Amino acid sequence: xxxxxxxxxxxxxxxxxxxxxxxxxxxxxxxxxxxxxxxxxxxxxxxxxxxxxxxxxxxxxxxxxxxxxxxxxxxxxxxxxxxxxxxxxxxxxxxxxxxxxxxxxxxxxxxxxxxxxxxxxxxxxxxxxxxxxxxxxxxxxxxxxxxxxxxxxxxxxxxxxxxxxxxxxxxxxxxxxxxxxxxxxxxxxxxxxxxxxxxxxxxxxxxxxxxxxxxxxxxxxxxxxxxxxxxxxxxxxxxxxxxxxxxxxxxxxxxxxxxxxxxxxxxxxxxxxxxxxxxxxxxxxxxxxxxxxxxxxxxxxxxxxxxxxxxxxxxxxxxxxxxxxxxxxxxxxxxxxxxxxxxxxxxxxxxxxxxxxxxxxxxxxxxxxxxxxxxxxxxxxxxxxxxxxxxxxxxxxxxxxxxxxxxxxxxxxxxxxxxxxxxxxxxxxxxxxxxxxxxxxxxxxxxxxxxxxxxxxxxxxxxxxxxxxxxxxxxxxxxxxxxxxxxxxxxxxxxxxxxxxxxxxxxxxxxxxxxxxxxxxxxxxxxxxxxxxxxxxxxxxxxxxxxxxxxxxxxxxxxxxxx
Amino acid sequence: xxxxxxxxxxxxxxxxxxxxxxxxxxxxxxxxxxxxxxxxxxxxxxxxxxxxxxxxxxxxxxxxxxxxxxxxxxxxxxxxxxxxxxxxxxxxxxxxxxxxxxxxxxxxxxxxxxxxxxxxxxxxxxxxxxxxxxxxxxxxxxxxxxxxxxxxxxxx
Numbered sequence: 001x002x003x004x005x006x007x008x009x010x011x012x013x014x015x016x017x018x019x020x021x022x023x024x025x026x027x028x029x030x031x032x033x034x035x036x037x038x039x040x041x042x043x044x045x046x047x048x049x050x051x052x053x054x055x056x057x058x059x060x061x062x063x064x065x066x067x068x069x070x071x072x073x074x075x076x077x078x079x080x081x082x083x084x085x086x087x088x089x090x091x092x093x094x095x096x097x098x099x100x101x102x103x104x105x106x107x108x109x110x111x112x113x114x115x116x117x118x119x120x121x122x123x124x125x126x127x128x129x130x131x132x133x134x135x136x137x138x139x140x141x142x143x144x145x146x147x148x149x150x151x152x153x154x155x156x157x158x159x160x161x162x163x164x165x166x167x168x169x170x171x172x173x174x175x176x177x178x179x180x181x182x183x184x185x186x187x188x189x190x191x192x193x194x195x196x197x198x199x200x201x202x203x204x205x206x207x208x209x210x211x212x213x214x215x216x217x218x219x220x221x222x223x224x225x226x227x228x229x230x231x232x233x234x235x236x237x238x239x240x241x242x243x244x245x246x247x248x249x250x251x252x253x254x255x256x257x258x259x260x261x262x263x264x265x266x267x268x269x270x271x272x273x274x275x276x277x278x279x280x281x282x283x284x285x286x287x288x289x290x291x292x293x294x295x296x297x298x299x300x301x302x303x304x305x306x307x308x309x310x311x312x313x314x315x316x317x318x319x320x321x322x323x324x325x326x327x328x329x330x331x332x333x334x335x336x337x338x339x340x341x342x343x344x345x346x347x348x349x350x351x352x353x354x355x356x357x358x359x360x361x362x363x364x365x366x367x368x369x370x371x372x373x374x375x376x377x378x379x380x381x382x383x384x385x386x387x388x389x390x391x392x393x394x395x396x397x398x399x400x401x402x403x404x405x406x407x408x409x410x411x412x413x414x415x416x417x418x419x420x421x422x423x424x425x426x427x428x429x430x431x432x433x434x435x436x437x438x439x440x441x442x443x444x445x446x447x448x449x450x451x452x453x454x455x456x457x458x459x460x461x462x463x464x465x466x467x468x469x470x471x472x473x474x475x476x477x478x479x480x481x482x483x484x485x486x487x488x489x490x491x492x493x494x495x496x497x498x499x500x501x502x503x504x505x506x507x508x509x510x511x512x513x514x515x516x517x518x519x520x521x522x523x524x525x526x527x528x529x530x531x532x533x534x535x536x537x538x539x540x541x542x543x544x545x546x547x548x549x550x551x552x553x554x555x556x557x558x559x560x561x562x563x
Numbered sequence: 564x565x566x567x568x569x570x571x572x573x574x575x576x577x578x579x580x581x582x583x584x585x586x587x588x589x590x591x592x593x594x595x596x597x598x599x600x601x602x603x604x605x606x607x608x609x610x611x612x613x614x615x616x617x618x619x620x621x622x623x624x625x626x627x628x629x630x631x632x633x634x635x636x637x638x639x640x641x642x643x644x645x646x647x648x649x650x651x652x653x654x655x656x657x658x659x660x661x662x663x664x665x666x667x668x669x670x671x672x673x674x675x676x677x678x679x680x681x682x683x684x685x686x687x688x689x690x691x692x693x694x695x696x697x698x699x700x701x702x703x704x705x706x707x708x709x710x711x712x713x714x715x716x717x718x719x
Binding site: 114115118126127129130133134202203204206243244245334335336368369370371443444447448451452454455461463464465471472473474475479482555 | 576660664
């Protein structure tokens, strides 16, 4: 063994020098983008020759907003550094919110757990084992009070991640707490995900029948448009769809398809497009192919602007601006060699910022292993802060604008998105694509195809099918355990609350909610009133579901207790 | 090797967890590898899964967890399997599982855990080497089966 002055033995005897030589001369086996588009060796001014700059690209802040929705972009304001938080009880989640606030997060962002998204109270038989495992359950107004305790709701921008029709209840609970604390709700800033249509594809179909999704989703949108002008009332979630394995253009096309269902319904309700469109936002994935993701977002911006102007007759430029948050691609992360995920996230975050993102969530490196640990969460926030404060990426808007390659790829993405939109239009729009399960089939086929590409080695992932190593036996920064005791306590509190309410007030508010549901009125006012009367999430949702012809309990276990 | 039927697997989600992309892909690719797969879908409880395995005379039960519920439901599943006498059925777990929990799952009675990112060959090989003797045709492995794997699936 050769040690000492020569340094440690690096085991050169084991090196296969032929392999070394192969590695030295190795070249990429594929020159396709992540979504499978062949690209050229290099691009030249010829590739842009046909373009009229002012019409097709234009300066940042100018229609069609290819280069961004603000002229000065991050010079005006950094993107919002939002990290998604949710676990255990409302109190546990509150603690993590405070921790990240202490470390410079600039937007609050709390996510619901499965039980809450499904519309189940903490004491529901199906919920009891799972409360708090993947987010936070808000069973009633007191839970929302605990979650938001001590936070000045008129100063912060709170992003509430409830996607299913239960988003309407979340909004009611937030408003009810704000009103009880004396805030003027017209001044509240923040957003609610409120995209129930997409959520049927995320394992929540019993909670997301299509009619209920459109009705409640648009009730929130309409209510906020009229009463809470500073609130972003939906974040159409194309990210979740992308996570199913679809391509970049499919992500945008399917997201736009869903957005158009909401827009058509809001127009049908008599709102003007320029009344509501400026507050419509999107949640976009940034996957691992840096240039394709940037091109995808630039194409989405241009296409959205044109659609809003030409298809919907928008006049206000703000209605034409594609506003979006980015979630780095959870499905690009793997548990093998987990620290590699830090680098994947950093590249994806870089793409988001170069594409002019408004608000960013970086995945924690431990996402494919467990819910984020404190350290993992902080590291994700630090990734954003290094980007924002050290790398100089904030100095110039759309720094890749004019790149022969990026502009060409932007055109390519746009062309592909349009093709899919036309295909969906031809079958009667997204609503038909959903009803006929065309979209289900697409999602499933694409997922299988992505996996086969990986298996065949056409798609390479370090640690999975290239540069593999022994399986991990431990997680570098530890594993997040969900504090089950506090979730237990939440179940007991919910039971106690149900036993101690003013029954008369409760029943009156439930009856009004039922009538409004039957009469087709906007349900937010009645939901807010019911929330203040201590009606629970399950009771509010159940009442509305039943009035609309669905089983009271999406899991089919509980009956209506008000009968 | 005269096996009379294909290897048969029951795949399922457990509880409320709706992350089903990975398990559906696995089900599809196991079929392509020559196995018979019954995917029960979402919102299944241990009793129902074991009952299905019993009725289908399955050789394998495979469950997918991506929401941290593996330590909650696995003991219930194992207990139910014991109760119904499925001692020679392979119990496989896939999904988002911290490596620290794998020994505990194995102590409970899980035969193998395939975390996100596992390639198919590994799963198929494991099944062929460990499935109970069926007295039936083994998979023709010279024909490399279409591989399958559990996929990393982000939290929605």
